[in-house]
Every structure is written in C-alpha cells, then in structure tokens.
Amino acid sequence: MRYHTHIATSIAAGASVAVGTDVSFTFPYVAGIVIGSLLPDIDEPNSYIGRRTFGLSKVIKSIFGHRGITHSLLACGLIFYLYQLYSNEFMLGIACGYAFHIAGDFFSKRGVPLFSPIIKRKIKSPLTYETGSPSETIIFYLAMVSCVYMLYKYQLYLQLI
Ligand SMILES: [Zn+2]
DSSP: OOOHHHHHHHHHHHHHHHHSSOOOHHHHHHHHHHHHHHGGGGGOOTTTTGSSSTTOOOOOOOOHTTSSGGGGGGHHHHHHHHHHOOHHHHHHHHHHHHHHHHHHHHHHHHHHHHHTOOOOOOBBOOOOOOSSSSSHHHHHHHHHHHHHHHHHHHTTTHHHH
16 A cells, blocks of 8 residues: 555544544644654665665664564564553554554555564455555545545544544
8 A cells, every 4th residue: 555545544533433432633643643654664775764864774674684573563562562551542542543554555466464473374355455556545535535524524534623
C-alpha cells in the first residue's frame, strides 16, 4: 500500500472509531493517525517516511528487513503500551494509525509477519489487493469518500477545530 492510501484508510478507520466510541476526532488525534499510519514503513529506506529518517531506516531494514518486525502484533502492542504510558489524544492516534497500517498491509498480496519474531512467515487476508494496482486506487477513493461522509454526517469536523 502506498503512503497516501495508508493515510486515507487510516483516517477513515480513525473516523469510524470516533463515530463508534467516545474518542474525539481532534486535531492531535488525526495528526497522530497520519504519523502512526506511516511509521511501520520506517523499515524501508525508499518509503515516504524512510526517506526522511536520515539513514535510520537503512539500519532498521538491515537488521529486520522490510515488512519485518515493524509490521507485527508485537510492535503494535509496544506502541499501544507507549500509549498507556503517555495517554493523550496524539499517542492514541499514533497507536491507532500504526494498527491501521498493519491491517492495510494485511490485505496486500505480500501480507505481513503478524507473529514475528516467533513465526516469520507473512500472513495475508484471503481477499487481497496489489500495491499500486487499480484496486488500491479504488480503496484510496473509497476511503476518501467515507472520510468526507463521516465528517459531515456525524459532524466530526466540529471536533477538529
Ligand atoms: Zn507497510
């Protein structure tokens, strides 16, 4: 999944969380989601975030490989643990965005090593899309439309201000 699709699907999923729970769709929450939705790809130097880490992503990739442990439930759990330590809307957004990224990659053809480092095999959904394919473009636009729908239907935009 390309970075803008990760951002769009994660914001849409984050908006659903705000609609279905007492979480508010505030600016820090949304900013956290955007950052969290890009964070797992820090293990790929050519990714949107990887190109902005001043070489750190090269080190991470050389140790763990791309779509390695950063795309596991363990990493996701660690981020949620950080949220327990620093409980604020921004950290909640990061944790949710991180989880949504892994969910997004789970539906890609390559899958994700959910149980890394114990089981390194990549696991994927039975229903998948190919990164950069027309189906990903459709997912991107569906996410955008559902975002706009939820923003107005549930007046989430009022919480952003
Ligand atoms: Zn990824």
